[in-house]
Amino acid sequence: MSTVKLASKRLLLKALSLNELVHINNGEMNSSELHIEPEAMSDTALLAIAKKIKKMQGVHEDNHNWYTYWLIIDKKTEKGIGFIGFKGLPDENGYSEVGYSISPNYRKKGLMTEALRTLMVWASEPPSCKAIVANVLKTNIGSIKVLSNCTFQLVNSNELENSYLHNF
Template identity: 30%
Template sequence: MDFDFTPFPVLETERLTLRALNLNDAKSIFGLRTNKEVNEFIDRKTPRNLSEARAFIDRISKLTSANKGVFWVLESKSNHQLVGTIGLRNFEDEEDYAELGYEIDPSYQQKGFMSEAFDVVLEYGFNQMELKTIEAFTHKNNTASIALLEKQKFVFEPEIKDEGFENNISYRLKA
């Protein structure tokens, strides 16, 4: 599986533009990645300042330019605010596989924004990237994330473990 994310694949939905992350997003990314509600079920190091948010953006940009992952900002078409992120990474050639990760600002939750983003990202992953399997790990108590995955027809895989994250469970969608 050789991917080329140049030019960056901008995706559109009715209410969102899914675009590349850039340094102008540092303040919004800092706010999203330090939000207690967003991080309730995510085990990750939160940035302590804007400099660390910029370093995260730099890491994501390098990952994308090396074609090792693709990470979209969910930008509201109505107010041009960054409302969340979604991305595909951890590609595995043998299985034509990618892992899906996502997060959304609490003020935009339960309004269908992430479902819109899922629709275009899954279409891109299966049709443009020719993936056969997309997997998402979520915390076993994150009922909103589980409901979203099930709505998108992902199937719970109880035997799959997320190494190093004992509270995460796996959901997979096959092409």
């Protein structure tokens, strides 16, 4: 798999290889070419990385970009500040679920909105992807704002979380 990088005004998104995810999972993130801010490594992000490693081991390498995390890199500092990615290839309806996290040091600056918009452009290119879904805890006001900024529509809700959809 060749490394895919996407760019926006302030960010680079780098699709992480299976090997890079393993390094991060083993706490070796700064021993490789990856320089990730420690605050970006939340327990939730580490748990998600472990899940992604297992999923990626079971799919063809050509599909890894749909299963991996993309490292969100601040162009100014050249440090990884968060992660964004899909939970797999688009399903039979053409939907793929997105998830993301960012270091608390970089929140409320529009960076996650910028990262999501950048990844949305990439995801809209293959005709198999018709929409992106996101499931967010109702208490996660920051994520809800990001989805609103990226024109996601609320499509379902239960007592704990909201489900959002963005059609292409």
